[in-house]
Amino acid sequence: MKGFVSSRLHPVVNLLLLVVIMFAAFCVAGFLIGVLGNVFYGVGIFALGNVTQNPAAHPNGWAISMMSQGLLLFVGFGGAALALVSLMGYRWADYFTPRRPVSWLWLLAAATVVLASIPFMSGLVEWNAKAHFPAFLQDLEAQARELETRAQVLTKFLTHFNTTARFLVGVLVIAVVPAISEELVFRGIIQRNLVQWFGSRHVGVWLAAAIFSAIHFQFFGFVPRFVLGLILGYLYEWSGNILVPMAAHFTQNAFQLALLYVQQREWTTSTFDPDSTESLPWPWMGASLLLTGYLLYFLHQRWQAERVAAPTEMHVLSSSGVAVARPQAALPAGHTLGGTGIVEAKPTEPRARN
Template structure:
């Protein structure tokens, strides 16, 4: 267990209590989210007109200009605010931006190879959690969560509708890379650091952040697999001391989904990327053992190179 040095707030400290930091960060994020959505709505209305904006609100995917307008709203109203909030918070509201975002590249590059292997070899385990999640029954008063998830699925299908290699490249960069950078800066950067200070325990911070990360996506039936991914990302960053290990893992996950979706759309492969019944119990057990082993190796390499983070 990693016990983290912690500074209580004194009259000589410039740092706020972690609880206050968390509330301030949420406020900063909400402000960024509001500004971004206002800008996005303004751009879509000015370029494509009010009808296109209404088509997006009703998810009329066949409406003219639906896809480019959706991209504008996605980038200005979601991706940029998620990226801007931690940057603004770290640079303007704390005196230790590198401590919160952890943009240092000085970590063993063997860790990136381990991450690459782990992200693919954990697929059976991810599938198992997804199948468990799908069997959960929501009470009637939470029916709106299923409807919200169905709407999110329609949006994602519209975004990932790809006709050529250029569309694939754009989606890999936008959905894969930019989303990974933005979300990792926010969750494994600022939020996880705040909870490390708050709980004084890396493990607690990683799991709390992973729970918030999964809940943030508002997809109940994908909560457990996304929770596990969040745990992976959290430990990658905590043990390496660099946000880029989490970004790399996040990018592999998102980028693979984009590429597999394209291959399926073009009938190059037969496996539906949404199919959650590709593996059996033996594969689940093997995947679990391999994941634990790779995490142990990752931790050992990071510690041997003195890359254990000081936060």
């Protein structure tokens, strides 16, 4: 399928196009939020900002904030990523999941890796939360901590699930939508283009993880989110399917929401604070680090094995975009893999022996 823009643009141009499209998508999302807020809650577009900044002061503040957050992520991030791929003439499945289908083992392992890393991550959370700026940046540190305190207050309000319906909405907005939208942008577009730009998987994964963490604007949570970005990035590189990091991302968010909901319903006597910066006991963190490392090593070895195995479905880049070639057990005699798929090889004259 021929796109409106060339599929062979430099990765830097692709990234700049993504920024432009995201800006337009956020404008569309803002318009939708304004219309829906006015229709369903009687809140004008100019009053929405006050409601989302202090939702506790408005009778429909929780619903409006959830709607705003969901639409901004879904349209502004996910919609922009899908729009860019369509403009380049690719099918979404060909671009984001060049290796499909993946084994269920990849999805299960991705979720397990994230769960296994939680105790170790708690140590990074505590260390990062106690970090300090240099002396000459003390004012900036005070402002950063104040912003994060406000974000924590908002998070506690939005994650107060006094009904099952609220919990399900929370899972949709805080777990499902970010897992889809953020992975399409950060792994599917940004990481892919960074890998192509620098010609290195590792550089692309690490830079994309840094951007992923920085864009959340939480300095005192930068390191653990950066490490999570690394895990998600390598899961995408090794699996070749965007569904794998999506599964991991969803598990990370949904697990914390589930723990919080169980506590709020008083189904357990344990307490869980999503904003807590206290680390778990060091034996747990050590075991978590070892288990996470082993699981990542296992997936890396599986990726290496699948790279050398005979493919069941191949994607080749032709003049018309990404083409799918499904070979039989072996290439037919006298055929080879060319730029447009499987083509007949021209015979060559045998060399004369000296």
